Amino acid sequence: MPSRIPPLAITAYTATSALGRGRRAHVEALRDRRTGLRDNDFTAAPLACAIGRVDGLEAQPLPAEFAEHDSRNNRLAWLGLGADGFLDAARAAIDRHGASRVALLVGTSTASIGSTEQAHLALEDGRFAPAFASPALHTPHSLGLFLEHVLGTRGPCSTIATACSSSAKIFAQGERLIRLGIVDAAILAGVDTLCGSVLFGFNALELVAPEACRPFDVARRGISIGEAAGFALLERDGAGAPRLLGYGESSDAHHMSTPHPHGLGARLALADAFARAGVGAHEVDYVNLHGTATVKNDEVEAALLADSFPPTTRASSTKGWTGHTLGAAGILEAVITLLAIEHGFVPGTLNTDTRDPLCDARLALANEERAVRVALSNSFGFGGNNCTLAFGCAA
Template sequence: MSQTVYIHALGLTSAMGTGLEAHRQALARAPKLSETRAYSPAQVRPLGVVNCALPDLSHSPKAAQSRNNQLLWSAWLQLAGHWARLAVDPARVAVIIGTSTSGIGDNEADFAPGADTVPLYERQQIAAPARFLASELGISGPAYTLSTACTSGAKAIAAGRRLLQAGVVDWVIAGGADALCGLTVQGFSALDAISDAPCNPMSANRAGINIGEAAALFLLSRTPAEIAVTGVGESSDAHHISAPDPQGAGAEQALRAALADARLAPGDVGYLNLHGTATELNDKMEAHAVARVFPEALPCSSTKPFTGHTLGAAGALEAGLCVLALQTGELPPHHWDGQADSALPALNLVRPGTHAACVHAMSTSFAFGGNNIALLLSRVSN
């Protein structure tokens, strides 16, 4: 059987909506995040809130009843129809989930003044999302959670690919989920990384991120399908606990490693989903790394104005948007104020309504501690 790892189904839930069609439609409109005091009572902020109804988890153990798991189950339900048609050995299936918050947001409510409920530590354990999904589905193969900040969801996909290529399992459910909570909103605010206006990636006027929540799940196997994960590149800057290497050396290394893994040249890639957080340092180092690796004509965009920065879910969510681009030829647009930063190399930022027959698309994620990953996804002929 092929060592290529294929994508058989995809579930997306974010501020853009629930399901692939909702995300396709949202990309054709101007982004609009929720303006709210939630999670930061002293100030109205734009946040990537999931406003659609989420599944009821009252049938699950109390410790599993978190908003994070609701997001995760929402993404899973989009895969469930495909899953039901498969004959699988539960011991030959892996569940790998990326997260940074797990169920912390639900426990925050238990700690609020006047609350008469007891916080459930198990609910906020990093292991909780994978444990929940494996338990609900009766999966007895490897099940674990990765928490590498903003690369977590992409790392989960990469880890699942390795398990499949090693023959450890036959199917992998991989992705990320992160729910909004006060810890992340106030924490990033303390780092002066939050923007009080919609984020403005790659602009001279960029002022920081908007936090969001989301879940994205991929169903992967070695059985041929239309789209494959053809390349993975990972690196570590070891530069600073929160700031990236200003020259983007680690980011560049990840980009080049993904290309080498896929046996592709830079000119083969038709679209790049930027990490594009709209912070001063991330956009600077990423623009320089991208300019060194790719031709100037490579279409690229940051989709965080649509979703907010969904942290542990971001890498999987944005890889999912690359899948949509491969399927439809509609490239995710880059929304900003159009004021280019003269200190950054010029990038070919995608204009709304851009269509291109894209065969290979890349998604990048760069996290605290210099943790970097690039995923290459490709339409393949079987």
Template sequence: MTLTCAAGTGLPAVRSALAAGRSGLRANDFPHCELDTWIGRVDGVEDTVLAGDLAEFDCRNNRLALLGLEQDDFIGQVEALKSRVAADRIACVIGTSTAGIGVTEAAYREMGEDEVFQARHRLPRVHTPHTSAAFTARVLGLDGPVLTISTACSSSAKVFASAARLIEAGLADAAVVGGVDSLCLSVLYGFHSLDLVSDQPCRPFDRARKGLSLGEAAGFAIVEKQGAGFGRLLGWGESSDAHHMASPHPEGAGAAAAMAEALTRARLSPADIGYINCHGTATSLNDEVEARAIASVFERPPAAASTKGWTGHTLGAAGIAESVFSLLALDDEFLPAGLNLDDPESDFILTESRHEKVDAVLSNSFGFGGSNCSLIFGRVSS
């Protein structure tokens, strides 16, 4: 697996930032955006070149995807996978919300009175939600089912469930899953219009939180039925709030249902979970409702934290980023606490990172449209 986010490009950098409590957030310096906020911007995206036949995919999302794929020898790991599993039996399931919209924004900004896009923006494979799944499959030479999941901020958690189902159904023997979302004006001004963006670095689960910080990330993992990896996917739960497009159910009913379904599928009891990587966006409502939902599922909640203080809210990439954090917690026996946290919303919110070996970690991802996904990862038995 691999992760590139504001906290670091590749796993060694991410691990080092986690250990040092070093946030990747910076004062907003995104071009064409005047908002007074903090962002989790990844360095080096602008310098990543999509050469040759990849040029038809050129957009910030796919540059970030390529930068991510090039870390941690991920391409080498996929090549090794292809030596065991035929490429036409490897699925590619990628979550995104922004996809190539940054180029669509630029195409509108730079078109003339004639309302015709400049030639460099006439890229049909970019102006679609599917761009980064198609791109990733092209870069890695995968020829199994190629699928985009775009359910806002739960997108790249749900990729694990879809990949597992494709494999169980015999439609693939292995999968590359991932998520890619990149900063763009749509999300910066969009979340601003909803009054959800903080003018400070985000403070998940702090009672003085003022909103989210937006970020970007690309992460990928290989899913196989048998393998000696960072951890095992033990369960997943997917549910809908059926309540409101942009606000969570006030009692967190959908979130609780997703967590409960994941536990059932994993055949685990709440007491088996050693750590929760929360959705924890640092909006007033999300963190309050999520804490309540956790308390409704777990009689004695385990240590829980949100890692968005390191990365910002990476939206369609949040699921994969936090799956990687969850797998690192299992593998490194290190449970990160949230950053910028003085006065926690609940007593089970971790305020100090700790070294502890746990056997199972739950990761929550909730999105607009009331789309909820909870994943449980377990330690690989040694």
């Protein structure tokens, strides 16, 4: 088992999703039980499903100095950077520590593949049209290149693309870089936008529900796909800031798209998160579940919840609000977990009426007002890429 690690301060954090821009918009939507999901109006070809779409991205190109990076994904990143003063906080951290002492770690599963799709649909004499000719767009590291240009960081810059766990794992990578003395701070970014290949690809796998997703419901029929941008700033110290207490990562490699039937990888990630955080299951007030509303994911995670936590633990999936934001899901749900700690409430599980028999009363359906001191966020991705994050209230 890993050793306990010193907690790190999360000195700034924000999210932009179908619920709105910034922390306040998310808290208000969660408290009002107002979903961001709507009927699919994104794809030109018909696809009956619900999506979590951020409005206005098509009409807001990047500023001229960043034109070579212009894509839907980077536009969402730019929009999200400005929420809650995060861009100013990130630049202030770079000034404090020095550009070479700040890491930039990004999580995304699609990067700017939407622009590559558009480029292939608008070929000119078999070549990409000038509007799509920038090499910076057609790479998995598109998001990192763009944010490095915006922020001016000169420390380690990497992209993690492990499907749905991508932007949870950047918390773990940031902690290691700081603990090992390689950097003094880490800017974490998770961004994924809607695109045709993702929507139709998941539909081809028969994983997309025709209506808004219903996590852990006995009649659940699959996921609703969304888009989001989330950011966090990790530093050693920060008065009044919530803490990253620990994390656990695993890769069970059981199947390309199906979790291990006994959740072995998920259980290992949970155990390692407990060990690094130095907490036990009885100390956890809230668990933000991965809860995709697919049959197998929810089945495995429900068993993990029942086997690992006392009856007093509260848990929920928040994908009924935002949809499954893929590579951005980890950091979006980390932000929601931090909001639960900050505001003292447990968001329920939206759209779910009848719990699957594998679930029990630990799964909160309605919102609950209660103190949340220690909370977990699960992100379990394709290929068995699992990550559990442990957060705590300000020291």
